[in-house]
Amino acid sequence: MPIVNRVANLHREIKQWRQDFHANPELRYDVHRTAAVVAEKLKSFGCDEVVAGIGRTGVVGVIRGRKAGKKAIGLRADMDALPIEEETGLPYQSTVPGKMHACGHDGHTAMLLGAAKYLAETRNFAGSAVVIFQPAEEGGAGALAMVKDGLITRFGIEEVYGMHNYPGLPLGAFAIRPGSMMAAADHIEIDLQGKGAHAARPHLGIDTILVGAQIITQLQSIVARNVDPLESGVVSICMFQAGQTDNVIPQHAKLRGTARSLKPEIGELLRQRIGEVVEGTARLYGASAKITYTNGYPVVVNQPRATAFAADVAREIVGKDKVDTDIAPVMGAEDFAFMLQERPGAFIFVGNGDSAGLHHPAYDFNDEAIPIGTSYWVRLAETALAGS
Ligand SMILES: [Zn+2]
Numbered sequence: 414m415p416i417v418n419r420v421a422n423l424h425r426e427i428k429q430w431r432q433d434f435h436a437n438p439e440l441r442y443d444v445h446r447t448a449a450v451v452a453e454k455l456k457s458f459g460c461d462e463v464v465a466g467i468g469r470t471g472v473v474g475v476i477r478g479r480k481a482g483k484k485a486i487g488l489r490a491d492m493d494a495l496p497i498e499e500e501t502g503l504p505y506q507s508t509v510p511g512k513m514h515a516c517g518h519d520g521h522t523a524m525l526l527g528a529a530k531y532l533a534e535t536r537n538f539a540g541s542a543v544v545i546f547q548p549a550e551e552g553g554a555g556a557l558a559m560v561k562d563g564l565i566t567r568f569g570i571e572e573v574y575g576m577h578n579y580p581g582l583p584l585g586a587f588a589i590r591p592g593s594m595m596a597a598a599d600h601i602e603i604d605l606q607g608k609g610a611h612a613a614r615p616h617l618g619i620d621t622i623l624v625g626a627q628i629i630t631q632l633q634s635i636v637a638r639n640v641d642p643l644e645s646g647v648v649s650i651c652m653f654q655a656g657q658t659d660n661v662i663p664q665h666a667k668l669r670g671t672a673r674s675l676k677p678e679i680g681e682l683l684r685q686r687i688g689e690v691v692e693g694t695a696r697l698y699g700a701s702a703k704i705t706y707t708n709g710y711p712v713v714v715n716q717p718r719a720t721a722f723a724a725d726v727a728r729e730i731v732g733k734d735k736v737d738t739d740i741a742p743v744m745g746a747e748d749f750a751f752m753l754q755e756r757p758g759a760f761i762f763v764g765n766g767d768s769a770g771l772h773h774p775a776y777d778f779n780d781e782a783i784p785i786g787t788s789y790w791v792r793l794a795e796t797a798l799a800g801s
């Protein structure tokens with residue numbers, strides 16, 4: 414079975430919702446308009462329960478099947494946009510300066526709403542489909558906030574599934590892999606303290622720019638010389654702030670960056686070596702360093718059985734040869750990982766075709782992916798909740 418017929422009929426409507434979300438992007442937890450639209454639509458579809466305010470601005474809808482059954486599965490979408498100035502020139506371009514749906518969460522939200530509408534209309538399953546709309550995927554750990562607010566236990570969720578669009582993956586294709594699929598992303602913050610001096614008398618100071626530059630260079634030896642070449646790791650310093658003018662050696666410097674890995678033991682190795690390299694290098698030059706190392710999103714780990722199941726559903730929609738079940742892991746991060754730490758499940762990529770990349774000012778979610786992603790959701794729910 415390719416695209417579900419009823420879903421194909423809903424395409425135009427879902428596309429209108431998507432473009433409306435696109436024109437009205439909101440950041441992090443401040444997704445008040447989006448969450449209100451989602452809750453209002455879920456109610457109008459006749460969901461059995463609609464609960465707003467989970468994890469601050471998250472929304473959950475519960476749809477019970479008409480066959481007897483107790484099982485409940487979670488289907489998750491994200492609602493937040495990014496602080497980017499849009500450059501698409503589209504008729505439904507962002508109406509909010511400096512904010513843009515550049516990660517396709519507008520599409521994710523619209524597709525899951527479409528699935529909810531279909532599932533509430535047909536209810537051809539046993540148990541409950543729980544549709545989850547989370548805030549703050551982009552850096553705010555909205556998934557964790559919803560979990561901490563009782564999402565999993567309150568709705569009795571036994572398995573949980575997520576989906577993200579993927580630029581460069583052809584329209585009509587899916588990609589997934591069992592095990593680690595997306596990286597853990599930790600945050601590095603380094604405050605360097607040296608000794609300010611006149612630029613003409615460097616011997617009287619401790620130059621935090623030189624020390625910072627050495628630290629940045631030394632940090633690159635960690636992935637090159639401490640991580641097993643067959644494993645994956647990233648250490649990137651992305652911010653270096655020091656100095657105000659051309660004739661003063663600055664007393665302070667601040668560096669920030671990210672450390673990424675696909676395995677907890679590699680993550681721990683990065684943390685340990687970053688600490689040693691930063692402190693050792695600072696000491697070598699007589700400076701001192703304060704390191705703040707914060708664990709960010711964990712690794713997205715797809716449970717093998719749920720992954721095989723999700724791949725089967727995807728094949729049913731787009732055909733056997735369009736589902737890659739061995740995509741290489743990516744070093745991007747996703748807070749759906751927090752939900753996968755609570756319950757077995759799987760995260761899948763759906764092709765966005767040849768579009769600009771995620772987080773690019775010219776990116777746009779591909780509306781032609783709507784029937785594909787929505788069909789995936791509805792068949793996933795109907796199959797997982799087929800009953801005995
Ligand atoms: Zn993103």
Ligand SMILES: [Zn+2]
Nearest residue numbers: 516518550577
């Ligand atoms: Zn995203």
